[in-house]
Amino acid sequence: MSLYLTALLLVAASGIPGLFLRKRGGEVAAVLLSLGAVLGLAAAARVLLGAAPSQVQLPPSPLGHPGLLVLDPVAAWFLAPVLFLSACGAVYGIGYWGDGHPGARGLRLAYGGLAAAMALLATAAQALVFLLAWEGMAVLACLLVLTEDRDPETRRAGWTFLVTTHLGTLALFAAFALLPAARFAALPAGFAASGRGTAFFLLCLLGFGVKAGVMPFHFWLPPAHAAAPSHVSALMSGVMIKMGILGLVRVIAWTPDPPLWWGALLAGLGVVSGILGVAFALGQHDLKRLLAYHSIENIGIILMGLGLGLLGRSLGHPVLAVLGFGAALFHVWNHAAFKGLLFLAAGSAVHAAGTRALDRLGGLARRMPWTAAAFLMGAWAICGLPPLNGFVSEWLLYLGSFRALELSRWPWSVALLSALALIGALALACFAKAFGIVFLGEPRSAAAVAVHEAPGSMRWPMGLLVLACATLGLAPGLVAPALDRTVGALGVSAAPLATLARFSTLSFLGLGLVLLALLLLLWLRPKRTVEVSTWDCGYAEPTARMQYTASSFAAAPVAGFRWALLPVEHRPRLRGLFPAPARYESHVADPVLDRAAAPGLRLTARGLALLRVVQGGQLPVYLLYVLLTLMFLLLWMVL
Amino acid sequence: MSPDLLIALVMLTNFTLVATSRINKAIQVAVAQGVLLGLMPIAMGLGRHLHILAMAVAAVAVKGWLIPFLLRRAMREVQIQREVDPFIGYTASLLLCAVGTGLSLILAHSLPLNPGAAPPFLVPAALATLFTGFLLLVSRRKALTQVVGYLVLENGIYLFGLLLVEDMPALVETGILLDLFVGVFVMGIVIHHIRAAFDSTDIRHLAELKD
Numbered sequence: 001m002s003l004y005l006t007a008l009l010l011v012a013a014s015g016i017p018g019l020f021l022r023k024r025g026g027e028v029a030a031v032l033l034s035l036g037a038v039l040g041l042a043a044a045a046r047v048l049l050g051a052a053p054s055q056v057q058l059p060p061s062p063l064g065h066p067g068l069l070v071l072d073p074v075a076a077w078f079l080a081p082v083l084f085l086s087a088c089g090a091v092y093g094i095g096y097w098g099d100g101h102p103g104a105r106g107l108r109l110a111y112g113g114l115a116a117a118m119a120l121l122a123t124a125a126q127a128l129v130f131l132l133a134w135e136g137m138a139v140l141a142c143l144l145v146l147t148e149d150r151d152p153e154t155r156r157a158g159w160t161f162l163v164t165t166h167l168g169t170l171a172l173f174a175a176f177a178l179l180p181a182a183r184f185a186a187l188p189a190g191f192a193a194s195g196r197g198t199a200f201f202l203l204c205l206l207g208f209g210v211k212a213g214v215m216p217f218h219f220w221l222p223p224a225h226a227a228a229p230s231h232v233s234a235l236m237s238g239v240m241i242k243m244g245i246l247g248l249v250r251v252i253a254w255t256p257d258p259p260l261w262w263g264a265l266l267a268g269l270g271v272v273s274g275i276l277g278v279a280f281a282l283g284q285h286d287l288k289r290l291l292a293y294h295s296i297e298n299i300g301i302i303l304m305g306l307g308l309g310l311l312g313r314s315l316g317h318p319v320l321a322v323l324g325f326g327a328a329l330f331h332v333w334n335h336a337a338f339k340g341l342l343f344l345a346a347g348s349a350v351h352a353a354g355t356r357a358l359d360r361l362g363g364l365a366r367r368m369p370w371t372a373a374a375f376l377m378g379a380w381a382i383c384g385l386p387p388l389n390g391f392v393s394e395w396l397l398y399l400g401s402f403r404a405l406e407l408s409r410w411p412w413s414v415a416l417l418s419a420l421a422l423i424g425a426l427a428l429a430c431f432a433k434a435f436g437i438v439f440l441g442e443p444r445s446a447a448a449v450a451v452h453e454a455p456g457s458m459r460w461p462m463g464l465l466v467l468a469c470a471t472l473g474l475a476p477g478l479v480a481p482a483l484d485r486t487v488g489a490l491g492v493s494a495a496p497l498a499t500l501a502r503f504s505t506l507s508f509l510g511l512g513l514v515l516l517a518l519l520l521l522l523w524l525r526p527k528r529t530v531e532v533s534t535w536d537c538g539y540a541e542p543t544a545r546m547q548y549t550a551s552s553f554a555a556a557p558v559a560g561f562r563w564a565l566l567p568v569e570h571r572p573r574l575r576g577l578f579p580a581p582a583r584y585e586s587h588v589a590d591p592v593l594d595r596a597a598a599p600g601l602r603l604t605a606r607g608l609a610l611l612r613v614v615q616g617g618q619l620p621v622y623l624l625y626v627l628l629t630l631m632f633l634l635l636w637m638v639l
Numbered sequence: 640m641s642p643d644l645l646i647a648l649v650m651l652t653n654f655t656l657v658a659t660s661r662i663n664k665a666i667q668v669a670v671a672q673g674v675l676l677g678l679m680p681i682a683m684g685l686g687r688h689l690h691i692l693a694m695a696v697a698a699v700a701v702k703g704w705l706i707p708f709l710l711r712r713a714m715r716e717v718q719i720q721r722e723v724d725p726f727i728g729y730t731a732s733l734l735l736c737a738v739g740t741g742l743s744l745i746l747a748h749s750l751p752l753n754p755g756a757a758p759p760f761l762v763p764a765a766l767a768t769l770f771t772g773f774l775l776l777v778s779r780r781k782a783l784t785q786v787v788g789y790l791v792l793e794n795g796i797y798l799f800g801l802l803l804v805e806d807m808p809a810l811v812e813t814g815i816l817l818d819l820f821v822g823v824f825v826m827g828i829v830i831h832h833i834r835a836a837f838d839s840t841d842i843r844h845l846a847e848l849k850d
Binding site: 619620623624626627630634635637638 | 726746749750766769770773774776777778779780785
């Protein structure tokens with residue numbers, strides 16, 4: 001435990017020396033944070049490899065209850081990606097947001113703080129500590145989102161994030177108040193089925209769902225991820241939203257007898273988030289917004305896993321439960337690895353070209369081969385293609401859904417299966433679009449021509465994450481014992497996952513696939529290269545604008561989801577043989593933020609403006625309010 | 640000196656405060672009230688605790704010397720002698736103060752407090768002083784009288800604190816004094832700035848700051 005506490009301290013303080021240094025603050029922060037991450041990973045690994053959970057009692061808070069930190073398998077499982085990804089991001093930050101950038105010091109301070117808050121959150125075993133860490137995480141993340149606060153769009157994103165996250169925290173306060181005897185541990189049998197238990201679960205779902213970005217509480221996520229610096233987006237998308245999943249996992253672990261509808265609701269929300277997340281991603285023109293919507297999709301996959309696991313537990317099929325929880329928990333790691341990688345790679349493309357707009361990029365692969373390769377690997381993994389890690393967790397989920405077909409009378413898991421297949425196909429389409437538009441073809445603007453490859457400090461973290469994706473994908477058996485232990489903490493046990501899901505066969509086939517690909521590459525490699533211009537369809541002067549754009553590439557699938565995406569088009573009317581130059585525009589607005597929340601809040605603000613009468617500006621009147629309140633309270637107590 | 644006598648004097652100062660129109664007199668009375676309250680713990684026989692004794696000495700020093708010094712300086716600077724045309728007139732204030740004191744006597748009886756060994760009139764006096772402070776804050780127009788009202792309000796809180804003085808850590812007590820000092824200090828600066836900005840210390844001008 002002292003290892004973990006040292007790590008926590010190092011991570012939290014990583015940004016402080018940089019405040020007093022004129023330069024090299026980024027390097028110092030990265031070294032401190034990496035050191036902390038190594039120590040913390042060692043502590044987590046010990047628990048995951050079978051050491052007994054350790055705990056530390058904190059001194060009592062002013063409210064009386066002593067705080068408690070417990071490093072159990074669940075905590076260790078979530079701690080590992082937090083520390084790994086934040087260390088990668090800190091190293092990446094040296095080159096991405098150097099001392100020349102505005103607010104670099106504050107950024108590093110808040111970055112370390114955010115990582116530490118999440119590390120604390122993973123082990124928090126007492127309601128107050130949990131809420132404190134939760135709130136610290138939210139506030140620090142908001143500060144990080146607001147790094148480029150000169151941009152009005154960023155300020156709006158930060159504001160939306162702050163309001164939404166506090167809404168979630170409010171729900172958590174209410175939920176924890178409903179816990180019997182304020183205990184933050186296993187719930188008594190029968191609680192889950194009671195009305196109080198129902199309210200508790202729904203409030204938890206709201207509080208944790210807002211953080212995790214579950215549809216329809218996802219709307220803070222795309223603007224915040226797009227506005228934040230890329231390594232912060234990576235941290236937020238890779239691990240911060242997983243803290244919502246951590247909360248749900250804790251609730252699941254505490255509940256001995258979850259009702260059937262809990263699992264069904266989680267799985268249903270997962271299906272909706274998964275499909276709509278990827279559908280909205282297809283409609284985006286902003287690289288980082290696109291990735292942010294993919295986070296919603298992946299949260300959907302994780303929720304489907306949790307839902308399947310819960311259903312398995314309620315139905316009394318431990319195999320389903322193990323496969324479902326295993327898929328969800330493994331996807332937490334996998335998503336942290338490949339989404340972190342994708343955001344870092346997207347960040348270095350954005351950093352080089354100075355724009356996030358897909359239609360201003362293009363042809364970056366030639367000038368940034370490393371970044372392009374890293375992005376391709378991340379895209380490969382997120383689409384769930386073998387042999388990388390995204391495949392393994394989706395494989396577990398597929399297996400679980402197929403087993404559910406055998407085990408239960410009703411073919412309900414067909415919904416999961418078809419959703420998963422649809423998500424996979426759409427994700428592939430979306431990343432074909434993202435990679436193709438950004439890295440292939442011809443540069444679409446001058447900014448995309450003048451790009452340069454990212455410096456080494458930005459390439460190394462990406463390389464490390466590629467390695468993580470490959471290791472988790474090719475040798476899932478390595479982490480299987482740890483995964484078994486974590487799944488065991490959720491109150492289910494069946495055969496080990498490695499045998500259930502045939503991890504050894506999977507590794508064997510994966511390695512074979514890689515070998516085959518390498519052989520093909522060697523065999524097909526051209527002996528000599530001749531440079532000629534490609535056939536230009538007879539156009540005398542082809543320009544970069546004669547390429548697929550982000551909208552045209554995704555036009556067909558977007559049209560298929562027209563009922564949900566409601567794309568807004570500004571279509572010119574062309575007349576005559578030689579029409580005048582015209583503009584065509586299309587964009588996909590977020591349904592919840594732009595169609596429901598924003599107009600609703602505007603209406604509320606108009607209604608609340610009536611209350612401004614109360615704010616007269618006269619100091620004595622304000623004091624009178626205080627006096628009247630005091631009198632009222634006194635009389636209330638007496639009468 | 641018995642605590643009951645002190646409490647009676649404090650009640651009397653309350654009435655004097657709401658009835659006076661001269662700012663100089665109001666400051667004098669508020670200071671006198673502060674000193675009376677500073678002596679209160681000793682009168683209650685708590686002088687045997689060294690830290691309470693130290694606190695009493697500090698209270699007398701701050702309320703009897705530092706605060707009047709700051710207030711007089713502010714008064715010289717803004718050159719105002721009287722509070723003219725208050726929101727609530729002097730007679731009405733006096734009546735309201737009487738009503739407030741009566742209410743405090745009733746309330747104090749039914750409040751779920753455990754006064755223990757404290758003098759029986761401590762709680763009503765605290766409530767009445769609090770009420771008087773609020774009355775001054777609400778009804779007066781000049782920033783300086785507002786500060787006096789704030790002082791009186793703090794005196795009421797201090798009196799209430801005496802109820803728990805044996806249990807309350809010295810930290811909280813010094814906290815009250817510090818709070819008071821900072822309050823007056825800040826108000827002094829604010830008064831100066833209000834005058835500099837609006838050429839008057841009438842707090843009605845603050846309403847212009849509303850967005």
